[in-house]
Amino acid sequence: MSASTTIEQRVNDALPWIVDIRREIHRNPERSGQETKTQALVVARLKELGVEVKTGFYGTGVSGVIRGSRPGRTVGLRFDMDALEMQELNEHEYKSAVPGMMHACGHDGHTAMGLGVARVLMGMRDELAGTVKLVFQPAEEDAQSGGGAQYMIRDGVLSDPSVDAMVGMHLWPDLELGSVGTKPGAMMAGSDPFIITVKGKGGHASLPHRTVDPIYIGSQIVSSLQSVVSRNVDPFEAAVVTVGVFQGGSRYNVIPETATIQGTVRSFDEGVRMLVRDRVIAIAEKTAEALGGSADVDYRLTYPPLVNDPGIYAIVKASVATELGAEKYVEVARPAPGGEDFAFFAKAVPSAYLFLGYRKPGETPVQPHNPRYDFDEAALGVGVRTMVRCALDLGRGE
Ligand SMILES: [Zn+2]
Ligand SMILES: [Zn+2]
Incomplete structure (x- = not known):
């Protein structure tokens, strides 16, 4: 040629x-x-x-x-x-x-x-x-x-x-x-998965005052996570917080020891990405603490935006x-x-x-x-x- x-x-x-x-x-x-x-x-x-x-x-x-x-x-x-x-x-x-x-x-x-x-x-x-x-x-x-x-x-x-x-x-x-x-x-989006393990204290369903109910705590965490995008992220920026797994308990009349929440975060800006991570971790840990339990958050920063x-x-x-x-x-x-x-x-x-x-x-x-x-x-x-x-x-x- x-x-x-x-x-x-x-x-x-x-x-x-x-x-x-x-x-x-x-x-x-x-x-x-x-x-x-x-x-x-x-x-x-x-x-x-x-x-x-x-x-x-x-x-x-x-x-x-x-x-x-x-x-x-x-x-x-x-x-x-x-x-x-x-x-x-x-x-x-x-x-x-x-x-x-x-x-x-x-x-x-x-x-x-x-x-x-x-x-x-x-x-x-x-x-x-x-x-x-x-x-x-x-x-x-x-x-x-x-x-x-x-x-x-x-x-x-x-x-x-x-x-x-x-x-x-x-x-x-x-x-x-x-x-x-x-x-x-x-x-393309940053894509970061998280796993929250809520720890409570199990017991009889009829005696909730002697337990720390991780399902109730987990419910509050799932609800509060919705505030991250609506109350913390700049309305001219974008992010997604999705919970895809919420597991806990094995019987209708037993308050379990733990509950597990898994989700994913998508973001398009490094600052937003870190803000969302910090808020997800704080909401999980502080909500659990306020309600008498605790939460371990495994938050993985995988692919950045x-x-x-x-x-x-x-x-x-x-x-x-x-x-x-x-x-x-x-x-x-x-x-x-x-x-x-x-x-x-x-x-x-x-x-x-x-x-x-x-x-x-x-x-x-x-x-x-x-x-x-x-x-x-x-x-x-x-x-x-x-x-x-x-x-x-x-x-x-x-
Ligand atoms: Zn592919
Ligand atoms: Zn590909």
């Missing part, structure tokens, strides 16, 4: 190879943190392309470094690799070969796009200013273990060379195939318009209430996160985490074009 070959032409040339890789990964889905076959595939393909490869980031994490011909910034591009413990119900020829495991969030597509970006950029090093670091991440879906992003950062993935800016992307059902979107500020950097947002927005056409850029109206551990990268370096559309006109797209999830593979070409253009523009600092 000559220097005048467009990104679109290069991506079209690579697309069958990218689709083959996507299907191979789709057939072999792997659990969060156990992406060994996927890692081997990523390493093998990167080495075939001549990319500098490093491993040893949180087990199966991989980085690939591509150096441009001119000085510039180091741009990180992140691709997640893990699948979900669920049975695929599709019958296509690349259906999961692993019972009870499925790529139902599109991370097979993300990983294949990362390799596509590597292939295209290796052919464009003459035009590349700076360095591109491809980050293949394990365990995005495993919020309970903290996700893979923060541990890849701990293991040094953002240094040597030091990453100046970062871009992440997710296949997205709410945008049309061919479009890419983002927004300024919060892009994913907030786009204003400068990187502006550059990637322009990159999308340049590469795909201004009409294909979508300014996303609201942050999504799901969590995404790219948020840890966005906290570490100025970053932006993009949604990659796969909805077809007139069709209802299958949502992620559905056993019939699938997407049009043409979206992969759009995603690779976008990422390559972002890397070139961010590398130049434009």
Whole structure:
């Protein structure tokens, strides 16, 4: 290919190879943190392309470094690799070969796009200013273990060379195939679970004055938690406090010793996130104390809100318009209430996160985490074009 070959032409040339890789990964889905076959595939393909490869980031994490011909910034591009413990119900020829495991969030597509970006950029090093670091991440879906992003950062993935800016992307059902979107500020929610164990003193249902009733205390806590959003959070900010589990007791005529409340908090701003955490803990502990019992609060800060950097947002927005056409850029109206551990990268370096559309006109797209999830593979070409253009523009600092 000559220097005048467009990104679109290069991506079209690579697309069958990218689709083959996507299907191979789709057939072999792997659990969060156990992406060994996927890692081997990523390493093998990167080495075939001549990319500098490093491993040893949180087990199966991989980085690939591509150096441009001119000085510039180091741009990180992140691709997640893990699948979900669920049975695929599709019958296509690349259906999961692993019972009870499925790529139902599109991370097979993300990983294949990362390799596509590597292939295209290796052919464009003459035009590349700076360095591109491809980050293949394990365990995005495993919020309970903290996700893979923060541990890849701990293991040094953002240094040597030091990453100046970062871009992440997710296949997205709410945008049309061919479009890419983002927004300024919060892009996805912080997602923090909590477990409150209310301790009382059990006894006979007919003698409540000789007990401390954890069900009554728990009821007051559940009610008072509703005041956090309505009375403590700024009305121009947003948060969710949901209790999904309230358990206690084993018989109608026994006051139990304990009751358990479990819930989740969603927030879009780090200050709001900490405010809600402090209020949930205080309400649980102080309400229980006031009523003669006690409460242990296990409040886990898992994924922070994913907030786009204003400068990187502006550059990637322009990159999308340049590469795909201004009409294909979508300014996303609201942050999504799901969590995404790219948020840890966005906290570490100025970053932006993009949604990659796969909805077809007139069709209802299958949502992620559905056993019939699938997407049009043409979206992969759009995603690779976008990422390559972002890397070139961010590398130049434009
Ligand atoms: Zn997911
Ligand atoms: Zn996902």
